[in-house]
Amino acid sequence: MGVHTWSRSEAGSQETLFAIFVIFAIAFLWVLLLSQQSKSKKYYYVSAAILAVAACAYYFMAWGYGILDNGQAWHTDGKHLFWLRYLDWLITTPLLLLDLALLAGLDFWETGFIILMDMLMITAGYIGASTEQFVWQGFGVSMVFFILVLGYLGDGVLALDEDSKNTGTARNLFWLTVLIWCTYPLYFVLEHTMGLSTFQEILCYGISDVLAKVVFALVLVYNFDDDDEPAVYQQQMVVMQQQQPMVTTVA
Numbered sequence: 001m002g003v004h005t006w007s008r009s010e011a012g013s014q015e016t017l018f019a020i021f022v023i024f025a026i027a028f029l030w031v032l033l034l035s036q037q038s039k040s041k042k043y044y045y046v047s048a049a050i051l052a053v054a055a056c057a058y059y060f061m062a063w064g065y066g067i068l069d070n071g072q073a074w075h076t077d078g079k080h081l082f083w084l085r086y087l088d089w090l091i092t093t094p095l096l097l098l099d100l101a102l103l104a105g106l107d108f109w110e111t112g113f114i115i116l117m118d119m120l121m122i123t124a125g126y127i128g129a130s131t132e133q134f135v136w137q138g139f140g141v142s143m144v145f146f147i148l149v150l151g152y153l154g155d156g157v158l159a160l161d162e163d164s165k166n167t168g169t170a171r172n173l174f175w176l177t178v179l180i181w182c183t184y185p186l187y188f189v190l191e192h193t194m195g196l197s198t199f200q201e202i203l204c205y206g207i208s209d210v211l212a213k214v215v216f217a218l219v220l221v222y223n224f225d226d227d228d229e230p231a232v233y234q235q236q237m238v239v240m241q242q243q244q245p246m247v248t249t250v251a
Contacts, residue, residue, distance in 0.1 A: 004064035010198045017062035020206045024055035047217035057088035086126040103170040104156040121145035165225040180212040
């Protein structure tokens with residue numbers, strides 16, 4: 001597996017990838033710094049993991065790794081497949097959904113189902129992007145899972161108790177996710193119908209990635225309330241506290 005060499009026709013592409021890497025790296029360090037001031041660190045750690053994975057992906061793509069000439073992605077200046085981008089999404093989008101599921105108080109099975117549907121969405125999208133014979137079949141299957149993910153997640157988020165201080169944050173993040181995620185299939189269609197230059201593709205996906213991950217993470221860590229956990233977690237804490245004396249007695 002070779003390393004891509006940036007050509008003159010791709011001017012600005014490598015620089016843009018490095019710039020996006022810097023944005024993710026700074027956001028990652030900032031979220032880790034903020035985590036030291038919070039009692040509930042799970043949102044910080046999940047968000048930091050998202051930013052770290054994205055930063056790594058953009059760093060290595062900037063050096064030409066994770067890019068193949070597959071003869072199928074119809075760029076106007078060459079035909080490349082940024083497969084490392086799909087690996088990034090396969091890791092980061094489940095983590096992003098985990099953040100939302102934790103905020104909404106979804107149980108293990110609801111969260112697991114949504115994450116599985118998301119992974120199938122990314123996999124089908126990759127098949128469409130990497131195989132000329134299955135461009136639209138892959139895209140179509142991916143969109144089915146896309147609707148399922150947002151539909152089931154939306155049911156959980158929109159059903160949150162209105163009195164919860166985190167309800168507004170959860171709903172704002174959900175609608176931000178819906179809005180930004182809708183740009184990805186649009187880029188895919190443009191890429192495979194009108195054709196995009198490598199620079200245009202990197203810029204489009206890069207802007208959406210920054211909005212979907214960096215902005216998402218910062219809105220979350222600056223707005224969620226440590227003392228306002230979803231009811232499902234409060235119930236779990238009560239059960240654990242009730243069981244603790246029993247465990248101590250037996251020991």
